[in-house]
Amino acid sequence: MITGAASPTEGLTGIVGFAARSIDTLGEWGVGAFTLAETVVPPIPSEVILPLAGYLAKQGSLNLFLVFATSTLGAYLGALLLYLLGAKLGLDRSIRGLSKLPLVDREDFEHAAGWFRRHGRSSIFFGRLLPGVRSLISLPAGAAAMPLGTFTLFTLAGSGLWNGALIGLGYLLGTQYQLIEEYSRFLNYAVYGALAVAVVLLVVRRTKRARAQREDARR
Template identity: 70%
Template sequence: MNSLGEWGVGLFTLLETVFPPIPSEIVLPLAGYLAQLGRLNMVLVVVLSTLGAYLGALLLYALGAALGLERSIRWLSRLPLVDREDFTKAADWFARHGRTAVFFGRLVPGIRSLISLPAGAERMPLLTFSVFTLAGSLLWNGLLIGLGALLGTQYELIDRYSEVLNYAVYAALAGVVVWLVVRRVRRLIRTRPDRAGRMP
């Protein structure tokens, strides 16, 4: 993040929106922390992270509009560490809450990255989608970046335990990956007997 700067934060949020296993809950507080130390521009971090989230959401919106919900889910669920259930959960959320799901969905882990897909498939007006997505993304990103900046005010304490902090971040990233892999393997094991039972 130090080498990529503010534009790197925007890239991270774009990727996090399109590829849900990338956790914004880790990336954005670190960006806020670096901004508090003066290594990044706080305003640019907020603006570019929100822009990145919007562009990623726009890609999924366009995919849903072009392919329809079912074909989009079938295509995207082939991605590593992404399950079909994640997409159907977002689609159910959109069906229950309608247009406001796009705003509030940006604040809900597991829904935030994928709510754009059913919005596109249902041909939600692009202007409405854009306004709700930008507002929700700004609120979420601003909150996480602000928390990271508050953490940065404890610079002396963090400097003293910086090595422990590094290990904590690595452990959190590894934990996310392990959880996603275990979840995918367990679901594959559960579906295998069903497939075997249908074989002639």
């Protein structure tokens, strides 16, 4: 761990600072909890959480291998929840329910479902590497009754590759504290900007859909 007055999270502000302090407090299992939540309902993206976890591992606050294990387990459990939901309710009913969640729109699920139809089981592996698809691809897999063993294998492989790359990036940057501070400021702006864009797109989509439904009702 860092000695003296300096703390591994000192100088990290905004949502990145909050995430870093939360990870430092909750430990490796907190990383797993974050990745589980991000898989189901993206609160703070893994692009923020995992490099910070790798950075804290380099500082000695976390165990690197346990961070990788818990983050991959969390990603798998989150994916499994959506898989089981799709298998239980079917695609349409699942989409109708989940599209009511904040910052989630029906078109996002339909995009993931279309990706699964086009690419089949390989979409479970490669989808874990694609923001916007990674969190939602499990739903159509469950609805299509994809074998659980195949789903588990492809999910663990894809999630492990994604998590390992981001954790490794943070670990390598762990010796460059100044770069971490600059990285955190950039990520803050990126996350805030992404949230703003997501809100605007969600409002625009739902406004267009409501207008189309009103026009259909008049016909």
